[in-house]
Amino acid sequence: xxxxxxxxxxxxxxxxxxxxxxxxxxxxxxxxxxxxxxxxxxxxxxxxxxxxxxxxxxxxxxxxxxxxxxxxxxxxxxxxxxxxxxxxxxxxxxxxxxxxxxxxxxxxxxxxxxxxxxxxxxxxxxxxxxxxxxxxxxxxxxxxxxxx
Numbered sequence: 001x002x003x004x005x006x007x008x009x010x011x012x013x014x015x016x017x018x019x020x021x022x023x024x025x026x027x028x029x030x031x032x033x034x035x036x037x038x039x040x041x042x043x044x045x046x047x048x049x050x051x052x053x054x055x056x057x058x059x060x061x062x063x064x065x066x067x068x069x070x071x072x073x074x075x076x077x078x079x080x081x082x083x084x085x086x087x088x089x090x091x092x093x094x095x096x097x098x099x100x101x102x103x104x105x106x107x108x109x110x111x112x113x114x115x116x117x118x119x120x121x122x123x124x125x126x127x128x129x130x131x132x133x134x135x136x137x138x139x140x141x142x143x144x145x146x147x148x
Contacts, residue, residue, distance in 0.1 A: 032117040040117035046108040058096045061119035065092040071108035
């Protein structure tokens, strides 16, 4: 399947309130159309006056990673605990890992890349969260998993 060339300039792109999470705005980067649905990429930013709901959920996708451009966010992952992501942090979420967002800064901006472009998100109700202290994002390691 042939893919197309794509350029997305900030000045010509708009953030929309429509997206997976109501407390974020999304700016499509044109990758979904260029790859014919193989991959989606967008800039995500915090919506003023909104806060995360913290609902546990999973994404049924093959690949999902995020790079934090500005601000910070605290996520909680099943089997990992809470992790604070800040500007310059890149994180990969394994397929179907159970997670939720706890909180974020007002100026949060992230780039998210997901494959395939169309994927299911399954919300889950859970009243008790795994216990654990907040951890900084993992550091680089030489072929070993970082304990952060």
